[in-house]
Amino acid sequence: MGTTRTIKNKHAANGSGIKGSKASKNGPQSDGVIKAKKNQPKGPQPGRGIKGRPNIADILKKRKKRVYTEKELGIPELNKITPVGVTKPKGKKKGKVFVDDRESMTTILALVQAEKEGQIESKMIKARQMEEIREARRAEAEAKEDERKAKLEETKDSIRKKRKRKGGKNEDDDVNGFKASLAAEGTKAAKPKKKRVSFAPE
């Protein structure tokens, strides 16, 4: 029984209605509560002093009675009747809040659309940047490839020239080449002459 009473006291933040009714029925019980005792030494002295008006004293008592919050009582968090996570905020409307009027819907719509536009815009910018980077990289790779090819061609040419220098008699080359060919011919011509010369005296 005692526990149920305390429950009721806790539940009702103001609780004066329930308490009052009990207090009116059972006077000594309400005094038995610790909080009431604390107030008693200050309160009852004037109340008892005026014996002719007990009703007014009672009203004063009720007014002065201090209501302790749960924090002030210092009850452990887990020892409460309503669990910690379950407590609902006071003064908040119960249930869902629907959006059905055009204004609020338009507001949400505008917000969403602006957000989405921004996202798409940033995506496009990013894609463009990436495309530029890719383009630059490709151009660089192409340039390198061209350079390599040019080098290869050059070496090929130089090898060809060397071959021609060695083997070709009928060359229509540039001046240097021509001179070189001439020189080559000269050396080649000199050898058989030498032989001939060597044979000639005999």
Added chain:
Amino acid sequence: MRPLTEPETKVVFDKLANYMTDLKSLIAPFDDGDRYVFRLNHSRVYYVRLSIANMATSISRDALLSLGTCLGKLTKTGKFRLHITALPILAEHARYKIWVKENGAQPFLYGSNVAKAHVGRWSDDCPEHSGCVVLSMADIPLGFGVTARSTAEARRLDPTGIVCFRQSDCGEYLRDEDTLFAG
């Protein structure tokens, strides 16, 4: 049947904005004062005229199978899934479009992604991973999906490469007949 709450409305609009450009036209009022509203019944979101929605209040929730256009369904985790039934609304104000050739329409309608070889033409400047509506060359909407590559990247792709991931196609009317409106 009830109107949507604020977070639900936001989620629905967010998904629609992926595919559509002009959302305001969705809730624009008519000359006669009527307008389209969103209603939720059995976790399905319906896009319906207010006058019809008001009339539908006389039918109990359990007895009400469908009303207006079913846009999709709200999952238990709070996300929104678009259904193929929303296609006419999406196609009207589509942000990006992909037109598939005759030879690509059939594979798409059977549930496969769109390959580059099947694409007839596509919207320019389309970034990757953005919603797009898939149409036949005769401009008939076939479904919708998400682009796999941006337009520039897709140009360099080989013919077998996937250009668009399928999200929903008209074949679902037959394939998902049982679960499209209930269950």
